[in-house]
Amino acid sequence: VDSKINSETIVAHYSSKQSTITIGHGIFNFLVRLLPYSKWDVIGAIISDRVYLLHRQTIDDSLQEINACIKGYDDTEYNKSYAYAESYFNYLLHNQFSRKSLLIGIGGGVTTDFTGYLASSYMRGIDIVYVPTTLLAMVDASIGGKVAVNIEAGKNIIGHFHQPDYIIVDTGFLTTLPVEEWKCGMSEAVKHAIIGDSSSLNLFLRREVSIGNVNESLYHCVKNSVHFKANIVEQDEFEKNIRSILNYGHTVGHAIESVFHYTLSHGEAVAVGMLVESYISMKMGMPQEDFEMIKELLLYYKLLPDISFSTSDIIDHMQYDKKNIKGTILFVLLEKVGKPVIGQEVPGTLITEALNYYLTMV
Numbered sequence: 001v002d003s004k005i006n007s008e009t010i011v012a013h014y015s016s017k018q019s020t021i022t023i024g025h026g027i028f029n030f031l032v033r034l035l036p037y038s039k040w041d042v043i044g045a046i047i048s049d050r051v052y053l054l055h056r057q058t059i060d061d062s063l064q065e066i067n068a069c070i071k072g073y074d075d076t077e078y079n080k081s082y083a084y085a086e087s088y089f090n091y092l093l094h095n096q097f098s099r100k101s102l103l104i105g106i107g108g109g110v111t112t113d114f115t116g117y118l119a120s121s122y123m124r125g126i127d128i129v130y131v132p133t134t135l136l137a138m139v140d141a142s143i144g145g146k147v148a149v150n151i152e153a154g155k156n157i158i159g160h161f162h163q164p165d166y167i168i169v170d171t172g173f174l175t176t177l178p179v180e181e182w183k184c185g186m187s188e189a190v191k192h193a194i195i196g197d198s199s200s201l202n203l204f205l206r207r208e209v210s211i212g213n214v215n216e217s218l219y220h221c222v223k224n225s226v227h228f229k230a231n232i233v234e235q236d237e238f239e240k241n242i243r244s245i246l247n248y249g250h251t252v253g254h255a256i257e258s259v260f261h262y263t264l265s266h267g268e269a270v271a272v273g274m275l276v277e278s279y280i281s282m283k284m285g286m287p288q289e290d291f292e293m294i295k296e297l298l299l300y301y302k303l304l305p306d307i308s309f310s311t312s313d314i315i316d317h318m319q320y321d322k323k324n325i326k327g328t329i330l331f332v333l334l335e336k337v338g339k340p341v342i343g344q345e346v347p348g349t350l351i352t353e354a355l356n357y358y359l360t361m362v
């Protein structure tokens with residue numbers, strides 16, 4: 001990569017394989033130098049239609065250098081489906097993709113999940129490279145090897161663990177990202193900061209990162225966040241224990257999402273979840289100043305939606321969460337900021353109190 005460009009490469013050593021992650025601004029232009037492209041017989045890029053429209057020149061130039069063919073993808077959650085995948089499998093077969101071929105997924109988390117699913121299933125698994133173009137895909141969806149598609153009965157039900165061989169995180173793509181999408185990514189980056197990414201926490205507390213601003217601090221924040229998640233996944237790739245700390249804010253978050261029939265963004269729902277779960281943590285021993293810090297961060301980045309709900313609806317939904325064993329609702333709580341604890345049971349009355357706190361606060 002050009003020495004004038006700020007960039008860094010890390011190699012994550014997972015139990016299943018290793019992933020090479022390069023982070024920088026403008027690095028997609030140097031794709032040809034980032035991938036050992038001659039090792040694959042056919043290379044195909046599956047690209048979000050919107051991203052292609054916005055960044056066509058850069059994408060065409062870089063893909064031409066590695067001789068990749070291009071297939072568009074209308075990246076809606078509806079199209080991240082098991083049913084829609086079949087037409088892409090047919091495309092791959094018609095274009096002579098073999099076990100030695102490569103897929104490159106370019107887009108947000110919908111595109112990386114979908115492309116990752118194709119790669120994990122086609123001929124029992126082929127190589128995959130991600131080029132995440134939303135903040136959420138950069139700090140969350142492209143890291144960790146979970147790939148999945150939806151079926152009518154539920155989201156992310158069909159999938160595998162399939163680690164990407166390379167991840168090219170180019171913050172240059174974020175210059176065209178809408179504010180609402182920034183917030184989704186910020187919510188997960190703030191989550192990482194609260195559960196242990198202390199470098200990013202400092203950037204957030206100093207208000208050095210702001211929504212819509214692709215600056216040096218944002219680059220560092222993305223880099224820290226990626227490092228943080230990759231490090232957790234290195235310790236527990238298949239989510240037997242410590243990886244579940246990444247579900248902080250998600251027990252309540254998932255329930256909020258489904259009670260609101262997915263009309264709120266995932267980031268908003270998780271932000272509500274983080275506030276409610278921090279309130280519970282405080283009542284179970286976390287220092288009050290840590291709670292205030294978390295609350296201020298979520299307010300500063302305007303991540304908390306002004307909503308109203310029935311607390312019992314939320315609690316009912318939590319009982320059905322696929323991550324909960326036999327009706328017991330388990331939480332990731334905080335002993336303090338930077339020290340999450342998994343598998344915590346909470347008295348029902350406290351859950352209600354915490355949800356009510358949210359209702360009076362917003």
Ligand SMILES: NC(=O)c1ccc[n+]([C@@H]2O[C@H](COP(=O)([O-])OP(=O)(O)OC[C@H]3O[C@@H](n4cnc5c(N)ncnc54)[C@H](O)[C@@H]3O)[C@@H](O)[C@H]2O)c1
Pocket residue numbers: 048050051054075076077080107108109110111113133134135136137140141142143144145146147148156173174175176177178181184
């Ligand atoms: N695999 C995992 O571990 C994991 C983790 C978290 C989320 N996910 C999945 O990720 C998906 C959500 O990802 P997302 O939030 O990135 O959503 P997304 O992929 O739908 O992208 C959001 C919107 O931004 C557009 N977009 C993408 N890049 C852009 C850019 N650079 N400029 C302008 N617009 C751009 C997209 O076209 C889309 O309309 C969900 O399906 C979720 O299940 C997976």
Ligand SMILES: [Zn+2]
Pocket residue numbers: 188250266270
């Ligand atoms: Zn999430």
